[in-house]
Amino acid sequence: MKKVLVINTGGTIAMSVDEAEGVKPLDEEAVTKILPHLHQLAEVKMMNYVNLPSPHMTPAVMNQLRQLIEQETATHEYDGVVVTHGTDTLEETAYFLDLTLSLTLPVVVTGAMRSSNELGADGPVNLISAVRTAIDPASSGKGVLVVFNDEIHAARHVTKTHTSNVATFQSPQYGPIGTISKKHVHYHHAPLDREHYSIAHANANIPLCKAVAGMDPRWLQFLLDDAIDGVVIEALGLGNLPPAIVPVLAQLIEKGTPIVMVSRCFNGQVQDVYDYEGGGKKLKQLGVIFSNGLNGQKARLKLMVTLQTTNDFKQLQEMFEH
Incomplete structure (x- = not known):
């Protein structure tokens, strides 16, 4: 048997x-x-x-x-x-x-x-x-x-x-x-490919935040005050955020903190399309990492895992496109 x-x-x-x-x-x-x-x-x-x-x-x-x-x-x-x-x-x-x-x-x-x-x-x-x-x-x-x-x-x-x-x-x-x-x-079908990352631990401090209409940047102040390894944001729709919180994200990126963005929609994936303040196109230019269809809780785990391979934003973006 x-x-x-x-x-x-x-x-x-x-x-x-x-x-x-x-x-x-x-x-x-x-x-x-x-x-x-x-x-x-x-x-x-x-x-x-x-x-x-x-x-x-x-x-x-x-x-x-x-x-x-x-x-x-x-x-x-x-x-x-x-x-x-x-x-x-x-x-x-x-x-x-x-x-x-x-x-x-x-x-x-x-x-x-x-x-x-x-x-x-x-x-x-x-x-x-x-x-x-x-x-x-x-x-x-x-x-x-x-x-x-x-x-x-x-x-x-x-x-x-x-x-x-x-x-x-x-x-x-x-x-x-x-x-x-x-x-x-x-x-009747199967995943086309697999990812594998070698890790030593799983203790990175990575908060998950959800975007809503009228967000106050003070809600995210803890991201600047605490020692975090990265952050995942569940953005609106195609990958857009209220403009009031963008300065907080800019400060995080300037500090070298990777920000991974997913959509709070459970279908589709984020894309850098909208070219207005808080829109996906400007967020991509800012350095926000766009995820390929993962939900927030899984993107958090993937960032926790991939940060043990690299903390380079460009390499992380390539990993999250996979």
Whole structure:
């Protein structure tokens, strides 16, 4: 049989509902109970690594998880790796692993929207689907994958789109790269290329700010007062900002602080088109780095990773165009 490593990091898939209808990590064996079903598919080694609600996840823990995966796959032969994770930050951990793991064997991230003892709990079927995906030969070389609700998504594009629906994970503009039926794993397209960056840590101080109408530059004063390594801004529309905050950005750039801009829209990407104060064309001339379709939370992680390779604005712009 094929061999799969399942690493549990917590989240709703490992939680239960108590009598007061609160969802808590009450049952340490919630995921382990699914093992008999998994053993019908593969030889599974299950590691209960951490038990964190996903809002407790940090880039430092993501990096430790990366190191664990690299150590385990270097010392044991596996056909695939599955990570169970809370859904709130699942897309961030999946993308971080996608950027920093150099493995060709499948790495699949999954979780649940309903706790283990709720009616219609989706954790067991998601985990079974994730293991099936991990052992499928067609999953190799496609980067880190997210499996949820019988769909396979690329880590770069997937995002949580609903607070409670089991079909919460979607890939705006791109859609899933595959689906899972009762008997088969089907791929209908795949990412054209992959990025990989070698890193030593994940502790950069990079705030994420969202643009809104009538922004007051005083809201961003902390960016000048604190020691930050970079900043990501979710801009308006095609990549435009209220003119009042542009002087703050100019000061940051003068200090050598990289500013990466994404759109707060969940479809499309920023472009240097509008040539007015605060418009994308002038922001590009100022030195703002334009990202190629990433959302804010993923652009933050990518900047955290790429800054360990270079802090040259031009090189960073080339990396964010990738």
